[in-house]
Every structure is written in structure tokens, then in C-alpha cells.
Amino acid sequence: MRVLLIEDTVGLGQAVREQIADDGHAVDWVQRLDHAALSVKSTVYDLILLDLGLPDGLGLDFLRNRRAAGDLTPVIILTAKDQISDRIVALNAGADDYLVKPFDLNELSARVAAVARRYTGNPNPHIQLGELRINMVDRTIQREDKTIDLSAREWALFETFVRRPGALFSKSQLEERLYEFGAEIESNTIEVYVSRLRKKLGADVVDTVRGVGYRLGSK
Secondary structure (H helix, E strand, O other): OEEEEEOOOHHHHHHHHHHHHHOOOEEEEEOOHHHHHHHHHHOOOOEEEEEOEEOOEEHHHHHHHHHHOOOOOOEEEEEOOOOHHHHHHHHHOOOOEEEEOOOOHHHHHHHHHHHHHHHOOOOOOEEEEOOEEEEOOOOEEEEOOEEEOOOHHHHHHHHHHHHOOOOOEOHHHHHHHHOOOOOOOOOOHHHHHHHHHHHHHOOOOEEEEOOOEEEEOOO
8 A cells, every 4th residue: 555654753654654554554754744744746646644732733634635625535644632522523523443652563463454444345364365364454365375575565465456356456556565665666566566566476366457557366
């Protein structure tokens, strides 16, 4: 997924970015709301992690403006405000989840995954794809009781296909989901990862539509 992190505390921002990146997601981190506004204009995000108190304004105002504009991107609030009333206001403003600082980074990963599952219309973490048994929570794949190991990037690419079966992704769309701003991307990076998935999971796990892109295999 492509994630926008809006957080002005440097230490926390670095820790969250590293955690989400280790989960295989591309993370763009900004520390101001005006920078966040520019980011959402130029990039399609799968998830926004939003602090409520930023140097140039309130995260809730940013959230309300995005929802008023029709933006359905899921948003998880990250804040030190721990009152029930604060949670209610944020959820009513359009937040999908609310995490109080300080929080465990593994819990953040779990909440990110849960929100992503809800937005793709399949909250069930267990998916059967041919002979493959996929656990979206544990990020494990089994075939005939044998576990197949994927790297973080391989899993992120495979997860993109699994969450939207039948959807066709261009090479540039897949690059945007795997890499943050400024990352150096080789011209054949997506081809390399698709090849690795086919070797590990089966030749038909990803279909190529020549001149257009890739999608989850139909078999």
C-alpha cells in the first residue's frame, strides 16, 4: 500500500515510518498539513496516518475537508488525546480508527492491516487461492502444509493483487504502491518481483496483460 504519514514529532515519525516500511508498504512522511494537502493532490494513497496537532493547524480540519471533498481514503488517527469525547469527535468526522500515543508499533501494524481489509470488502483474513492458503494477518502462505516465505516487497506486491482480485494494475500503479517519494526504482523492478512471485507461488499466480499491466491470476 501507499501510506501518507502526517506527524510532526520526529522520533515518532521515524519509528512509524520504519515500522510501516518494514511491513512492505511505501510511506511518505510529512510534518505539516500544507505539505499533506500537496501530497494528496499529486498521489493516490491507500491509507493516511494522521496526527491531530500539527504546527500549521488541526488534523481534524484536514480530515473534515477531505471527507467533504468526497475522499474515501481510510484514516487512522494517531494522537495523545485519550478522552472518549475526543475519540467520538474524530470518528464522527470520518476517521476509521483511533490510536492513542504512546502505542505499540505492532498494534499499529495490526490496525493498518485491519482497516485495509475492511476497505477492500473482505474483512476475513483467511483467503483460499487455488492450492494457496493465505493468512492476511500473519502474512503467511501455505501450500500442502508447507509455508512459502516472501520478502516484504514480494508480500506487498502479492497483497495488492489479492486485495483486488480481477483489478488490472499498470506498472506505474504498482511502483506507487511499493515505493515512497524519492526512491530509486530500476526500470524492470516490477517485472523482477512478478517473476519471483511466479517462481514461489506458481506460474499462473499473476497474469500479464501485454502493454497494459498485471492482475491476480484467474486460476
